[in-house]
Amino acid sequence: MTATKDNHTPIGLTDKEVRKSRAAHGVNLLTPPERPSLWKLYLEKFEDPVVRVLLVAALFSLIISIVEDEYAETIGIIAAILLATGIGFFFEYDAGRKFDLLNAVNEETLVKVLRNGRIQEIPRKEVVVGDIVMLETGEEVPADGELLEAVSLQVNESNLTGEPIVAKTVVEADFDEEATYASNRILRGTTVVDGHGTMRVEAVGDATEIGKVARQSTEHHAEPTPLNIQLTKLANLIGKIGFSVAGLAFLIFFVKDVVLVYDFSSFHTFRDWLPALRATLEYFMMAVTLIVVAVPEGLPMSVTLSLALNMRRMLSTNNLVRKMHACETMGAITVICTDKTGTLTQNRMQVHKADFYALKGGGKLGDDDVSKLVMEGISANSTAFLEEGVSGERLKGVGNPTEVALLLWLNAQGQDYLSLREDAVVIDQLTFSTERKFMATLVQSSLLRKKILYVKGAPEIVLGKCKDVVLDGRRVDAVEYRSTVEAQLRGYQDMAMRTLGFAFKIIDEKEGSETDNSPFSILHSQLIEGLSFLGVAAISDPIRPDVPAAVAKCRSAGIGVKIVTGDTSGTATEIARQIGLWTPEDTEENRITGAAFAELTDEEALERVTELKIMSRARPTDKQRLVQLLQRKGEVVAVTGDGTNDAPALNYAQVGLSMGTGTSVAKEASDITLLDDSFGSIGTAVMWGRSLYKNIQRFILFQLTINFVALLIVLLGSLLGTTLPLTVTQMLWVNLIMDTFAALALASIPPNENVMKEKPRKSTDFIITSSMGMFIFGMGLVFLLLLMGLLFWCNQADGGMTTRRLTIFFTFFVMLQFWNLFNARVFGTTDSAFKGLSKSYGMELVVFAIFVGQVLIVQFGGSVFRTEPLDLTTWVTIVASTSLVLWAGELFRFIRRITQK
Numbered sequence: 077m078t079a080t081k082d083n084h085t086p087i088g089l090t091d092k093e094v095r096k097s098r099a100a101h102g103v104n105l106l107t108p109p110e111r112p113s114l115w116k117l118y119l120e121k122f123e124d125p126v127v128r129v130l131l132v133a134a135l136f137s138l139i140i141s142i143v144e145d146e147y148a149e150t151i152g153i154i155a156a157i158l159l160a161t162g163i164g165f166f167f168e169y170d171a172g173r174k175f176d177l178l179n180a181v182n183e184e185t186l187v188k189v190l191r192n193g194r195i196q197e198i199p200r201k202e203v204v205v206g207d208i209v210m211l212e213t214g215e216e217v218p219a220d221g222e223l224l225e226a227v228s229l230q231v232n233e234s235n236l237t238g239e240p241i242v243a244k245t246v247v248e249a250d251f252d253e254e255a256t257y258a259s260n261r262i263l264r265g266t267t268v269v270d271g272h273g274t275m276r277v278e279a280v281g282d283a284t285e286i287g288k289v290a291r292q293s294t295e296h297h298a299e300p301t302p303l304n305i306q307l308t309k310l311a312n313l314i315g316k317i318g319f320s321v322a323g324l325a326f327l328i329f330f331v332k333d334v335v336l337v338y339d340f341s342s343f344h345t346f347r348d349w350l351p352a353l354r355a356t357l358e359y360f361m362m363a364v365t366l367i368v369v370a371v372p373e374g375l376p377m378s379v380t381l382s383l384a385l386n387m388r389r390m391l392s393t394n395n396l397v398r399k400m401h402a403c404e405t406m407g408a409i410t411v412i413c414t415d416k417t418g419t420l421t422q423n424r425m426q427v428h429k430a431d432f433y434a435l436k437g438g439g440k441l442g443d444d445d446v447s448k449l450v451m452e453g454i455s456a457n458s459t460a461f462l463e464e465g466v467s468g469e470r471l472k473g474v475g476n477p478t479e480v481a482l483l484l485w486l487n488a489q490g491q492d493y494l495s496l497r498e499d500a501v502v503i504d505q506l507t508f509s510t511e512r513k514f515m516a517t518l519v520q521s522s523l524l525r526k527k528i529l530y531v532k533g534a535p536e537i538v539l540g541k542c543k544d545v546v547l548d549g550r551r552v553d554a555v556e557y558r559s560t561v562e563a564q565l566r567g568y569q570d571m572a573m574r575t576l577g578f579a580f581k582i583i584d585e586k587e588g589s590e591t592d593n594s595p596f597s598i599l600h601s602q603l604i605e606g607l608s609f610l611g612v613a614a615i616s617d618p619i620r621p622d623v624p625a626a627v628a629k630c631r632s633a634g635i636g637v638k639i640v641t642g643d644t645s646g647t648a649t650e651i652a653r654q655i656g657l658w659t660p661e662d663t664e665e666n667r668i669t670g671a672a673f674a675e676l677t678d679e680e681a682l683e684r685v686t687e688l689k690i691m692s693r694a695r696p697t698d699k700q701r702l703v704q705l706l707q708r709k710g711e712v713v714a715v716t717g718d719g720t721n722d723a724p725a726l727n728y729a730q731v732g733l734s735m736g737t738g739t740s741v742a743k744e745a746s747d748i749t750l751l752d753d754s755f756g757s758i759g760t761a762v763m764w765g766r767s768l769y770k771n772i773q774r775f776i777l778f779q780l781t782i783n784f785v786a787l788l789i790v791l792l793g794s795l796l797g798t799t800l801p802l803t804v805t806q807m808l809w810v811n812l813i814m815d816t817f818a819a820l821a822l823a824s825i826p827p828n829e830n831v832m833k834e835k836p837r838k839s840t841d842f843i844i845t846s847s848m849g850m851f852i853f854g855m856g857l858v859f860l861l862l863l864m865g866l867l868f869w870c871n872q873a874d875g876g877m878t879t880r881r882l883t884i885f886f887t888f889f890v891m892l893q894f895w896n897l898f899n900a901r902v903f904g905t906t907d908s909a910f911k912g913l914s915k916s917y918g919m920e921l922v923v924f925a926i927f928v929g930q931v932l933i934v935q936f937g938g939s940v941f942r943t944e945p946l947d948l949t950t951w952v953t954i955v956a957s958t959s960l961v962l963w964a965g966e967l968f969r970f971i972r973r974i975t976q977k
Contacts, residue, residue, distance in 0.1 A: 088190030088208045097204040104203045104219055104280035106287050121161035131157065132315075166384075187218045190274075207277040211268050213459070213475060220279040223260045228271030228507040228515075230476060234417045234719055236263060236285060237642030237695070241477060244273070256642055256670075256695055257285075270459065270476040271507060289696050289723050302408040302712055302730070302839035303401060303769070307379070310776070310843050318787075322363035325791055329359040379772055382823035386768050393760045394736075394752040402731050402747035404772070406714065407765025409635060409731060410836045411706055412758065413699065414716040416641035416651055418735060419755060421617040423718075425477040427485035428573055428618075431564070432611035434546040446546060448523040449580050450610060454482050455496035457517040457530035459507060462487065462494075476508075478574060481615050503527065513537045516604055518583065527583040531604060535565055535577030535612050542579050542609040554609060561612065568614040572650030575614055579607035622756040624655045629759040631657075634835035636711075638689055640699045640725075645669060645692040652690055662689060670694035673702070681705050699725040712839055716750075716758065717742055733758060759832070766834070767827035770904060775822045777848050778900035782810070782893055784856040789863060809933060809941070810890065817922045818897060824918025825901060851903065855961075859892055883934055883943040884950065890930050891958035897923070899965040906973045908966060 089097065122131075134154055141147040186197040188210040195210060200218040203209065209218060211229070223229070229244040237256040244259055245251070251259040262275050265286040281287055338352045386403040390396075397403055417423050434446040460475030462483050471487060473480025483493050499522040508515040514533025521528045531538055539561055544551040561577075568575050583603070627637055637657055641648050645667060652658035658666075667690035673681065674697075685705045691698065699715070703725045706713050715722065715729040718738030726732030726745040734746035735753040743749055750757045844852075866888060870881040898909040901919060913919060931951075937943040946954075 087193035089204070089206050090192055093206065094191065094204055097206050101205040101279075101283065102281050104201050107282050118161065118165045121165055185216070185218075187215075188212075203277055203280060205277050205280055209275050209277060211262070211273045211275060213268050213270055213272065215268050217262050217264055217266045217268065217275075219264050219277045220284040221262055221275040221277040223262055224274045224276055226260075226271065226273040229268065229273045230270040230508075231262060232267040232269050232477075233257070233263070233642070234423065236266060236289070236719060241269060254644075254693065256693060270479075302837070303379070303404045303772075305839050306841070306843040313844075321787060321791060326359050326363035330356060333359070382768055382771055382775075382819070385823050386764055390748075390761060390764055393764070394750060394754065394757050395761050395764075396736075396749040396751055397747070398749065399747040403761075404765050404768050405712070405731050406748070406758075406761040407763075407767070407769045407831075408712045408837055408839060409714040409762065409765075411636045411638060411711045412630060412714045412716065413638045413640050413703060413706075413725065413729070414755070415719065415722050416639055416643055416648060417617065418718040418738070418753070419716050420623050420639070420651055420655060421619050423617060425481040425574075425615050425617055427481050428568075428571075428614045428616040430485060430611070430613045432578070434548065434610060445524065446610070449528070450578070451486065451491050452496050452500050452519070452521060452523050452528070453530040453532070453578060453580055453610070454486050455491075455493040456500040456502065456519050457515060457532055458483065458493075458497075478576065478615055482576075482613065485613075499523070508533065518603075524582070529581040529583055529603065529607070531579045531581075531607055532576050535561065535575050538577035538579050538607070539609055541605055542607045545609040551608070557609075561609075564612065568612075569646075570650070571614075571616070572644075572647035573614040573616045575612055577612050578610040580610060581607045619651060619654050620753075620755060622754055626754075626756040626759050627655045627657060629832060630762065633759075633762060633832045635762065636686075638691070638702075640691045640694045640702060642670075642694055643692060645690070648690045648692040657689055666690065667692065670698040673698055678705065682709060685709060686711075696722070696724050700728055703728050710839070712836070714758070716755070718753070733761075763827050763829065763832055766831035767825070768823075769837070770828075770831065771822050771825050773843060773845070773848060774825075774900045774903050775818055776843065777851055777903055778818050778822065778893075778897060780844075781852050781856050781859070781896060781900075784852055785859045785863065788856075788860050789867070792860075792864060809929070810893070817926055818900075821897060821916075821919045821922035822901065824916050826912070826915055830905075847904070855896065855899075858961075862892070863889060879942060879944050880946075883946060884954065886943065887930060887934055887946065887951075887954050888958060890926075891954055892961060894923075894926055894930075895959050895962040897926075898962050902969070906969050906976060908969065909962060 134150060134157065138150045141150045185200045187200050187203055188195055188197055189203065190208040190210070191198075203218045205219075207219075208224065209221070211217065217231070223244060223246050226244050226246050231242050231244050233242045233256070242255065243250075243252070244262060246260050248260075257263060262273075263286065264280075264284040279285075279287075334352050334355050337355075340352070343349050343352075383400045383403050387397045387400060390403060414420060432446070432450050458475075458479045460473055460479035460483055462471050462473050462480070471484060473483060486493050500519040501522075503518045503520060505518070506512070506516040512533070514531055514537050516529060516531045518527065518529050520526075531541070539554060539558060542554040544554050545557045545561075547557070565575050581603075630637055639648055639652055639657065643651075649658055649667065665684070666687055668684070668688060670691060670693045673691060673694075676684070681701075682705055685702060686709060688702075691702060694702075699722065703713050703715060707728075707730075713729045714731040714733060715725045716733040716735075717723070717726055718735035719742060722734075722738075723742050723745040726734060726742060731748060732746035734743040734749050736749055736751040737753055738749075748761065863885075866885055870877050870885060873881070901916075902909050902911070933941050934943050935945045
């Protein structure tokens with residue numbers, strides 16, 4: 077309890093009570109999220125399913141290496157693992173460092189509290205439960221508590237509820253029953269935009285609402301990304317195929333060359349068993365080799381390289397990616413749950429229309445007396461200020477956002493509000509309150525040389541105090557004109573706008589006082605009566621200009637958009653209409669309030685979540701529950717938000733998108749930060765994500781084609797009595813082409829706008845589509861026939877498999893993959909393989925590196941690569957014959973282009 081001098085005057089906590097409270101309730105600090113150690117961050121990269129398969133392959137490869145005393149292949153696989161995991165670790169660590177620079181939280185801000193009977197300033201972190209805190213306009217509330225006093229108090233709760241202006245009061249009769257939080261309750265992280273008050277602190281630190289939300293936003297959740305789900309399936313398939321083929325090969329050879337050859341009944345000593353054991357071990361090693369060949373060790377590196385390159389590129393489009401897989405996951409999202417304030421709207425109140433009835437020419441200010449009244453009334457009857465922005469920036473306001481909007485409108489009319497305010501000497505002022513719903517200021521006007529009372533507030537209240545309406549130079553009875561004004565107001569309110577009414581009264585020198593010398597009092601019962609109504613102003617939080625096009629782009633790409641806001645249903649619906657989300661065909665089934673949603677059982681809510689477009693009056697837990705239910709329906713969910721209230725949903729979504737100007741809690745919970753606060757950047761991120769996924773598919777297509785061929789050549793070669801005539805060093809070069817070079821080439825393909833015309837893929841889809849499977853098997857069989865034919869010819873020709881023939885076979889094998897890389901680049905399209913090649917710098921460099929590298933290895937490799945130089949004619953023959961792979965692909969794509977037209 078707070079100590080008091082008597083029954084009414086509080087003296088605040090004593091020093092002893094402060095220490096006792098801090099020991100009982102803790103300090104006023106939010107517990108920062110636990111950062112993973114560098115080792116943990118690195119070890120997380122080994123959770124990739126393909127990396128795990130690769131580790132198994134490395135183990136088997138090591139066994140072979142120990143037996144054969146040749147470690148090059150094992151070193152190559154381990155290097156691929158370290159490279160893939162190392163790149164991922166570096167880019168995520170680097171993004172984390174950049175992100176930390178965005179979040180500087182200052183807990184040393186001074187707060188005025190009442191302690192030991194006097195007001196003193198202390199750092200915000202030292203506030204304790206029981207403290208009495210003084211609240212002034214512009215200050216951030218340091219903790220949660222109950223209001224003891226509120227004078228015209230208005231609070232910006234957009235960080236927690238999405239509401240930019242919420243009236244607070246201690247008068248129970250004036251409580252807003254629809255408010256998310258009680259009208260006498262004030263919360264940490266909100267900002268006082270008007271009025272002043274005092275509060276008694278009831279919760280500090282993690283016990284505050286913002287603390288609870290922050291804790292939810294950092295809770296660990298294991299929602300797998302769509303790519304991880306699909307790569308897990310691929311890794312399982314590759315593992316099954318590799319082990320099945322290896323097991324089958326081992327069984328065939330073991331039966332054929334061991335079981336049917338040796339008479340085990342005659343074996344008596346270990347020496348008798350030795351030939352059979354040696355043959356068994358040889359075939360076991362062949363089986364392990366098949367497993368190693370089957371595993372695409374370049375896949376994790378390709379995925380990592382693609383994600384890492386995209387992280388850097390997306391930064392140039394104002395998307396700061398913190399978590400690498402979010403790059404690709406954006407391409408799979410099916411639903412975006414977005415907040416309203418600051419994301420769809422500018423979070424900046426502005427005058428939509430100022431309709432002063434007495435002004436001519438569409439409301440423009442002139443030199444007549446009515447114009448002077450309007451200008452002076454807006455300037456003097458206000459507690460807000462404008463401050464100059466940094467050079468090039470727009471004017472900014474301090475104070476009530478509605479009053480700031482009026483001053484900005486006046487400034488846009490070429491009027492200097494400050495000089496007008498200074499010239500009008502304020503005699504008395506009554507600030508806005510929720511009880512009165514109006515503000516009044518009595519001034520000694522320098523414009524009209526008279527005392528004038530200016531009033532602004534809720535139009536219906538202000539109009540009720542008026543005797544007439546100033547209309548085009550004449551005065552109309554206020555009662556007669558009331559229906560016209562009310563109809564106009566309904567039109568603005570239907571558009572989710574705040575409305576203000578303006579009135580004035582020229583004060584008689586003796587009115588409101590008994591003597592000429594007594595001070596005027598606005599509270600005089602008869603003074604604020606018999607006013608003259610000037611007109612109304614409609615004030616809105618305008619939508620961002622790029623939002624309607626961005627929403628349309630997302631919806632045309634098959635992505636559902638849902639607005640989740642703390643605002644009223646009417647405001648949310650109007651914003652949805654303005655951005656093209658709400659149509660005349662929509663019904664009440666397409667919107668719901670947070671309270672109504674909370675009353676639904678999970679089964680009932682599951683039936684409605686897909687069709688919902690708007691959730692109004694939503695609390696943080698409502699938004700989080702919506703996200704989790706959508707995920708249960710199989711949706712891949714992205715959440716956008718800038719407030720602390722958005723943080724839990726940002727954390728639980730597959731992709732959380734925070735705004736660059738949002739709260740630190742929101743950014744901490746997100747995967748991507750939109751540095752320009754633009755909803756349009758989301759569409760760009762989706763395009764990048766979808767294009768990235770296609771590039772990963774192209775790499776898988778390219779690599780599995782080679783693996784399929786190599787696997788069958790080893791298997792068939794063993795059946796026919798011959799093995800793949802490639803040395804370990806040659807295989808390392810082939811692996812380098814398949815893995816690193818191909819990953820660089822295919823990851824560098826720029827994004828294509830055409831992907832936005834497609835529908836989102838399902839997370840349950842297999843990453844290898846039917847068309848990919850046909851390409852892999854079709855092209856693989858062609859390569860297999862060509863290579864087996866060449867291998868058979870080399871073995872049957874005079875002299876058998878000479879070094880020259882081995883070199884020809886090796887070069888032929890590499891050049892087939894070289895030309896197939898061009899086909900893989902444009903797989904899934906009807907484009908020519910040469911279209912846009914000049915823009916794919918990575919592709920050009922890789923093609924050059926592969927060809928030049930092959931020439932150098934053949935001409936100068938010698939004994940290291942077991943090659944000998946080839947003459948120009950042989951080179952031309954090999955390059956021309958293998959290029960048929962590309963020309964056949966070009967012909968196929970040309971025919972498809974013609975038939976599609």
